[in-house]
Amino acid sequence: QVQLVESGGGLVQPGGSLRLSCVASRRIFSTVAMGWYRQAPGKQRELVAAISSSSDSTNYADSVKGRFTISRDNAKNTMYLQMNSLKPEDTAVYYCNRERSPTFNWGQGTQVTVSS
Secondary structure, three states, rough: OOOOEOOOOOEEEEOEEEEEEEEEEHHHHHHOEEEEEEEOOOOOOEEEEEEOOOOEEEOOOOOOOOOEEEEEEEOOEEEEEEOOOOOHHHHHHEEEOOOOOOOOOOOOOOOEOOOO
16 A cells, blocks of 8 residues: 655745645555645645646646646655645645545645744
């Protein structure tokens, strides 16, 4: 089974930036479309960005379009999420996983808090 480890979260002021990383334990990562998800307190987990296995296609939720950029480095089994112009409503735990079912086991996620 693939293990996913997210990192890069933290506390940032509104308008600030963060770069999240997701490292996968197996090379199967390079063959599947992946996505970044987030879950805010009291809300369902939502997909905010997705990228095809070869990076030739990306998709974003309307709420983050133009501010977030997803990318991946298959040679390193790693995916990234560059988050700019952060807003308080971006506060959530961020997870990475396959874009479509069946998902891998969920990692611990990384907490992003946007607050002044």
